[in-house]
Amino acid sequence: MADQSFLSWPFFEPHHREWAARVEEVAIGLEVDHGDTDAACSHLVQMLGAAGLLHPTANEAGQLDVRTLCLTREILARHNGLADFAFAMQGLGTGAISLFGTPEQKAAWLPKTRSGQAISAFALTEPQSGSDVANSTMSATLDGDHYVLRGEKTWISNGGIADVYTMFARTGEGPGSRGLSAFIVTPDLPGFEVTERLQTIAPHPLATLRFNDVRVPAQAMIGEPGEGFRIAMSVLDVFRSTVAAAALGFARRALDEALTRVGARHVQGAPLFDLQMVQGQIADMALDVDAAALLVYRAAWAKDRGAARVTREAAMAKLFATDQAQQVIDKAVQLFGGDGVRSGTTVESLYREIRALRIYEGASDVQKVVIARQTMAAHQEDGQ
Template structure:
């Protein structure tokens, strides 16, 4: 049993860490407070060829693996949540296209993703259909050689700013989840509009509306009725990387806590000398290691053992995101008053870390997935 990265994976990790430290760190405090896309950051990611981690070689990428995606997300999130978001959301859009798309669809969209010429958006959630995907109300009616889409999506990350969208609608409303289909849209499609939503933590996100939105039959991804399968397989692949994102943020919170504890003095000594502080740091180190192991176990299984890792991916996402919340809270506590001072790193992390426990399947949904696998 080997708990080490391969030489290639370790090189990738070091290269992304160097890039994040040298290029992203100087602007992270600014861009991580944005509610719109920083195209400067998007270009940096493209220049570093990071989007190539999401696409196959024949379309300009290097061949995506779950482990490499997790490495990238952990290292980016350690420095800039905004950079990670642009990478991850494009990954959510690229995965269903590369897995279920035709050659023409892959050539059109994946090549642009590889070059960083387009940012993708994965639009699944609706005002009355979040965890219950089968309850979505958007429809797509075939009219000659076109589908006519009507409906509303919400909480679509980078939604108002992306160029390419993967979205879901019912082509057969009477067939339940088997009547859901998946479509690829371009931003300039007539009848499509997007507007921003504001969250408690900075996050480019929005509501998307389709009003008699006509797309060609060629915009259908996969076959009619395959939407639920496409949605779930995409979440299966990307869900463990949400855990990596949480590990990255938790790592930064841990590092900030250690640094502050060593330099902050109280009662004549650094607060790191107090047993109470040491106990907090010990718990943080233990939980961080456990979360990282769950994340990379799931990624390794996806790459080397089986494509179906629903239970392992849910365990990784659930534990890592809830762990990160506890880590951020402890980091703020160790900082005392400076921990809640607007603009400090731990304060920014504290606001940002709450969201991953909700998106791409809430903590409750992860427990349902795990429970069903245990009992099946």
């Protein structure tokens, strides 16, 4: 069993420790055939909803407990990468509704996604913009009491299987980031098209979506016109730390697998662990895991304590935890030797799972830019 001593850190309250125990209990029994990724993801959403584990992903009061979200993602990722994905997207997909939706919007969707009866998605990325959200070109033109959506989104998680999408489009209130708005879109609307299903090294439901004059009611807008960029960044400010937590879960599992391996594998009559070079590898892995955990739960704690924004803290957690998890897992693969690259083994699966986390919700290089700018801004403010 993975080290859980971190739960005694002062970042957590008793209800967090109780929740972690509950998630651990459920996660152990999440056995799903991953052969059909869409079916597996849909089934996992239903299972997580039935077990009550989706409760933290949506909140009518607009208050999401980031530590609970992070703990859940860490534990699920340690057991089942696709279960972590299913949980995360239920929160990310409806985050804008939880934080900025009207009472009617919340009543229509949050009970469904929280119970696992509906699958949600977050449609932000476009082919030409990627991490440059302010450069989005998808348009939403007001026509009477409807907006007409035209454009394309890509790399959309749960694309093709979601029941509700939070989608961002340019309504033109200003240039760049000032002209975006957020909408609730359902896939049954005429003109909504899934044009491509995207395959990746760690299978997840991903798609490219096209909006061909899709008409949505004006009341489907989340927040006010022109607030889309602020809404998107606020949602990412909450969920970026949880990406780091998922990476931490993958890293913990890799360390556990490596410890078991070097304790049981013998070389020249002695455990592999007795080799000092192996001890050095284990020490580096343990250090990276604990350092990542400190950054993850500092960011989550700060947000839960009422910080308006934790952009710098979340960026640091996401950058460090995902990059170091990649290294921890790579070390585990090396310690397993040939078995580490055998298809279907745990460390081989972790090796494929971790790579995408260094890209989505802000690639590592983008996080460095965010950290540098935030650090300079704080320095200049302190100097005044």
